[in-house]
Amino acid sequence: MDTWKQMMDWKRMAEDYFGDQFFTPNQGQRAEARNESPLCNIYETPQEICCVLALPGLNRTDDVEVMVDPYKLTIQGKLSLTLDSYRLNSEEFQLGEFQREVTLPVRVLLDPVQAFYRKGLLFIRLLKDTRPGANQRKVNLNWVQE
Structure with a gap:
């Protein structure tokens, strides 16, 4: 498993437990990296x-x-x-x-x-x-x- 993904999963769990914005997002960090x-x-x-x-x-x-x-x-x-008449194939x-x-x-x-x-x-x-x-x-x- 990717170390970065593990760290972000832990961060999300901590924020769920302690409340929103327990950690301040890094300025300049791309949103998709923060999901x-x-x-x-x-x-x-x-x-x-x-x-x-x-x-x-x-x-x-x-x-x-x-x-x-x-x-x-x-x-x-x-x-x-x-x-209409299309089905979703890929979603970004x-x-x-x-x-x-x-x-x-x-x-x-x-x-x-x-x-x-x-x-x-x-x-x-x-x-x-x-x-x-x-x-x-x-x-x-x-x-x-x-």
Whole structure:
């Protein structure tokens, strides 16, 4: 058995046990190496993040749902493609129901978010949260008497 495959199987088991994103994906690592679908590229400017997901076979905007939190996007939906009188012989892109969580490289604002679909690609534009202290949280210290 391939050592890389064994390691990725162990990683998936750990994430199933400990929760999503127990390990942070390596930046620049290709999605098929992580066995994630749909494929996603992340682009950024000093002010915004743009996530581009490959969604061939999306029939309507109602077939996909995008949820955003300050550090993560969740995209779920259903992709379908039927060719009358043909049967599927080989499949390289995933069809059917999917869910993909994308860890964002920086904190983003929850509003405004723009999303549009063009030529088989879903574009999601998010503004970076550049407020001073936006990436920090004060922790309250409790005094414990001995």
